[in-house]
Amino acid sequence: MKTSINLKDFFNSLSTALDFTYSGLSGHHRRVAYMAVMLAKKLRLPDERIRTLYMSSIIHDIGAITMRERNLLAQLEIEDPFTHSEMGYRMVKNIQFLEPMSHIIKSHHDSWRGGNPSGLRGNEIPLESRIINAVDRLDVLLNKNAAYILEQSEEAISRLSVLAGRIIDPDIFAELSELASAESFWLDLDYQFLPDLLEKLLAGYDFYVKDDMLSDDLLFDVSSLFARVIDSKSVFTHKHSRLVAAVAAKLSLVSGLSQEDADKMLMAGLLHDLGKLSVPEEILEKPGKLSPEEFRIIKKHTYYTYRILDNIPGFDEINRWASFHHEKLDGSGYPFRLNGENIPTGSRIMAVSDVFSALTEDRPYRMGLPRQRVVEILGNMSPEGLDPQVVKNLVNNYDLFEALPKRLDPLTPE
Numbered sequence: 356m357k358t359s360i361n362l363k364d365f366f367n368s369l370s371t372a373l374d375f376t377y378s379g380l381s382g383h384h385r386r387v388a389y390m391a392v393m394l395a396k397k398l399r400l401p402d403e404r405i406r407t408l409y410m411s412s413i414i415h416d417i418g419a420i421t422m423r424e425r426n427l428l429a430q431l432e433i434e435d436p437f438t439h440s441e442m443g444y445r446m447v448k449n450i451q452f453l454e455p456m457s458h459i460i461k462s463h464h465d466s467w468r469g470g471n472p473s474g475l476r477g478n479e480i481p482l483e484s485r486i487i488n489a490v491d492r493l494d495v496l497l498n499k500n501a502a503y504i505l506e507q508s509e510e511a512i513s514r515l516s517v518l519a520g521r522i523i524d525p526d527i528f529a530e531l532s533e534l535a536s537a538e539s540f541w542l543d544l545d546y547q548f549l550p551d552l553l554e555k556l557l558a559g560y561d562f563y564v565k566d567d568m569l570s571d572d573l574l575f576d577v578s579s580l581f582a583r584v585i586d587s588k589s590v591f592t593h594k595h596s597r598l599v600a601a602v603a604a605k606l607s608l609v610s611g612l613s614q615e616d617a618d619k620m621l622m623a624g625l626l627h628d629l630g631k632l633s634v635p636e637e638i639l640e641k642p643g644k645l646s647p648e649e650f651r652i653i654k655k656h657t658y659y660t661y662r663i664l665d666n667i668p669g670f671d672e673i674n675r676w677a678s679f680h681h682e683k684l685d686g687s688g689y690p691f692r693l694n695g696e697n698i699p700t701g702s703r704i705m706a707v708s709d710v711f712s713a714l715t716e717d718r719p720y721r722m723g724l725p726r727q728r729v730v731e732i733l734g735n736m737s738p739e740g741l742d743p744q745v746v747k748n749l750v751n752n753y754d755l756f757e758a759l760p761k762r763l764d765p766l767t768p769e
């Protein structure tokens with residue numbers, strides 16, 4: 356695919372999807388990453404460690420997949436902090452390049468005093484994990500809705516001091532309270548300024564992967580990682596994104612696209628439902644018909660996929676192919692109401708791949724539909740919605756596509 360992508364931009368953007376909560380975007384990962392890097396710079400950590408710390412902190416709660424789980428992490432003393440830490444560790448450790456991050460994520464709630472599943476205590480806990488733990492707890496203490504953050508600062512630090520020496524490293528706490536004595540530290544946490552501030556804070560660090568091949572592998576691996584997060588959100592969709600990706604890549608080839616474009620379609624397929632992380636799982640899993648209000652919430656997902664991928668330089672085409680998958684040729688789709696020629700071929704292929712995958716997947720309440728039904732439904736959805744030529748390309752090569760779901764490995768990130 357030959358892409359030279361800045362990993363910072365890539366992680367930054369994808370992590371936005373992890374910040375969706377019932378009340379909207381929380382900004383939690385971004386604030387934690389900002390505070391973690393500020394602390395690491397104060398502690399004079401070497402550049403390489405700051406890079407790894409940044410990428411770990413910006414996705415540290417990746418193992419907390421549902422909004423229900425993420426809600427529970429907002430308490431100061433979390434009842435079970437280790438399930439999502441272990442889950443995150445297992446998800447990340449299989450990606451060779453990210454392996455150093457996995458141990459940081461695994462221990463990001465390890466108590467200073469010990470008693471952790473990792474068996475570590477005190478200084479044995481990775482320094483990066485101790486940093487994340489401290490700033491993560493501080494972030495939880497803040498009332499983000501309050502307009503006057505400075506009024507909370509003293510109380511937040513005094514409440515955090517109760518955890519020092521017990522849950523968080525007392526030395527890190529001391530360094531953090533020194534940082535926090537400056538008003539600017541608190542004012543920086545304003546969501547509006549954070550993206551720019553992070554950009555400036557990390558300006559001197561090189562987040563490019565030099566080797567093109569390695570860079571492509573890594574983009575693919577991290578996209579697969581997010582695909583797993585998206586798909587794990589609901590039992591209905593346990594391998595949907597990966598199936599859509601496989602179908603889209605194959606359908607691109609039989610539709611005459613180049614291998615390079617098919618590789619891009621694979622990435623686009625993995626990420627096409629990224630915005631679904633903004634939809635509460637209660638709605639995704641609702642057994643009956645959706646209310647108009649619920650359907651409006653579902654409709655936001657492709658918009659969010661678009662906005663999130665839009666922040667990754669060099670991803671324009673992948674973004675269009677991924678995010679326009681609910682647009683329809685007659686202009687009645689969503690969220691941009693594109694029509695006809697305004698919908699690129701890649702997006703048309705993605706739309707067909709999405710419908711095909713949804714119909715052939717086994718769901719808890721029904722098995723995947725047989726070929727005859729699938730062909731009939733795809734036929735009924737074109738030419739107003741789906742591109743008839745793309746549908747034809749799939750139907751004429753049905754055997755190729757029928758075999759795909761069985762080849763996907765199970766979801767458990769082992």
Ligand SMILES: [Fe+2]
Binds near residue numbers: 415428439463464491
């Ligand atoms: Fe956490």
Ligand SMILES: [Fe+2]
Binds near residue numbers: 627656657680
């Ligand atoms: Fe979708």
Ligand SMILES: [Fe+2]
Binds near residue numbers: 628
């Ligand atoms: Fe989808």
